[in-house]
Each structure stands twice: as C-alpha cells, then as structure tokens.
Amino acid sequence: MAAIRKETLLIKHAVGGRTFIDTAKTPISYKAETVHAMNGQKGCKFVVDNVPDELGREILVWKEELNVFLFRDYENAPTRKLWFYVLNGPVEYDAANRRLSIMAQSSIEYVPDHFHP
C-alpha cells in the first residue's frame, strides 16, 4: 500500500448531500479511532474539535442521517473512500468544548476509479 498523501474527513447530510464538515475546504482538527462495534465489525470513533456551536447543533438535528467519510489520497494509487455507517451513534456535541463526537458502527471501503461490482 502506498503512503497516504492526504486524508479528508467529510460529514454530510445523507439526504440531499448538504456538507457539514469538509476538512479539505475548512481545515479542522479531528481524530478517527478504530473500535470494535456492531456484530464484531470495525467501527470508528470520530472526535472533531473547534466545531462552531450552530454547526454542532445542526448536525445533531440530522444525527440519524449522517454520511461520514474518510477520503484517502495516495502518491501513486487512486483515491480510496471509506464510508461509515452511523446507526445509533451516539452522536454528541459538547458545546462547552465545541467538540463533536460520532461513533460509527461499520464501514465500507471503495475505490471510485475501480468500481466494478
């Protein structure tokens, strides 16, 4: 596997595609930690810092309809997209610390350039 050149966190509304967080456009500190979740699958816990209050609250409104992605660009390989399924979360926003946390229960990886089912 080639080295990752760039990683982008995207959090979007799954219905209609409104973008809530796109670290490629608005750099923002985040951590993505692999955890074991639903049915032994690999889940992921995301912690995003410095999330504006209005945005954090808006994400909570749609917390059952989030598309969470990690886009990974490589030096000599096509972009790989990791999409995360957020069933029951939890999805939480800590307004005092402007911190958003999302627990995703499973994921699917795909390579758009090589999508041949």
Next chain:
Amino acid sequence: MAMQCFSADSRPLAQMEWATSRPSFSFGGYFDPVNTSFGVMRVCNDDEIAAGKGFGPHPHSDMEIVTVVLSGAIRHQDNLGNDVVTTTGEVQRMTAGTGVIHAEYNASDTEPLQSLQLWFMPSERGLKPSFESIAYDAAGMANTLLPIVSQQGSSQVASIHQDMTIYLSKLDAGKELLFRQGPGRRVFMFVIEGKLSVNGQIMERRDTARMEAEPKVALKADEAAWFMLVDLP
C-alpha cells in the same frame, strides 16, 4: 393541511452540464428547513440525465429508494453485485439499510433518461441492503390505479420496507377515479403528463400535490393524463 398543490415551476431547477432535476423536497443545493419531508417521504426528484452520463459510486443507508423510469433506461451497479438496466415500464427499489455503494447512469449512449427518484424512510433502521428491478403491467394502468411498489410486493410489484403503495395510472380524457384515503394516511400526487382535476383543483404536467385528512381523492382527467399517486403514512 388538507391539500396543497405545487406547480411544476414552483420547484427549484438544479442544472448540471449533463443533468437537470426539479426536487420536490430539500435536496442538493436547495435546502428549505420546512420542506424536508411529507410523512415518510423525503425525496421526489424529477430528473433528466443526458445520454451516457450519470452518478458515480456513492453510499446510501437507511432509506428505501425507488426509481421510476419515465423514458429511456437507467443502469444500476452496486457493491452487492447487482448490475441491472431498468427501462420504461419498469421500476427499481433499493433498500439501503446498513449501507450500500451504488452508481447509476443513463444506460443509453444516444437517448436522454427521464426518471422520478423517490426516497422513503423505512419502517425500521439497520435493514439488510437489497435491490430489485421489476417490470409492471404497463397496459394495466389504463383507467385504473396500478400498484407498482407496495409493502407486500409480487412478481409485477416491487416490495418496499414501509406501509405504503405507489400507483401509476393513465386516465383517458374525461375518465374519473376515486381513491379513498385511510385515517392518518397521506397522499402524494405527481402528474407526469396531461391535465387532471384532483378534488376540483387543476393539476398540469409535472405539478404535485400533498394531501392529508382528505377521505376522498376524486380524480378526473381533463385531458389524457399519466400520473403517480403515493399512499403513505
């Protein structure tokens, strides 16, 4: 709200180089916080996609997605292994459930694709993803309401994980139909072609209506009309 009509040109027009779409509900660049749903219905996009073009791989989850092909053909590919072309007279249903990656393209290199894409919230989250494409009895929609998607499904009716039914009908000019709306139910109407009176209100091509607490939906074709009626909670 008893009955609300929306003219075709009241909907926003989303225009890309190779596609146009008129969403009935908030979608893409159009977001209106008071227009995000009608009962369990979340999306009704009136789409036209240029020959050979379409949407690359992208995910969906916890949504029942129905595509009614009005003209042309759509090719669906997904990570479940499905690679299916759905044409006029057919309808496809995808249960996104715990997650599916799919791509959808106009299957023709020469003809545009016209379709209605409809999204509904499922009766429960976390369902196993699945997909089907069925041919309905196109001749059977003459002067009656023909179910093409329902919770029960059948060989000519796609099944959906929700207590709802999607009907298509082609009414000859002057013909009438009566639909009885059950208590607590909603009706969404979409006029595909022609002109129709719905409880006395005139609806024309690509107009829509949303009805609640209307025990009777009286339909009369002022001219030959092709329309979709969705009965949903």
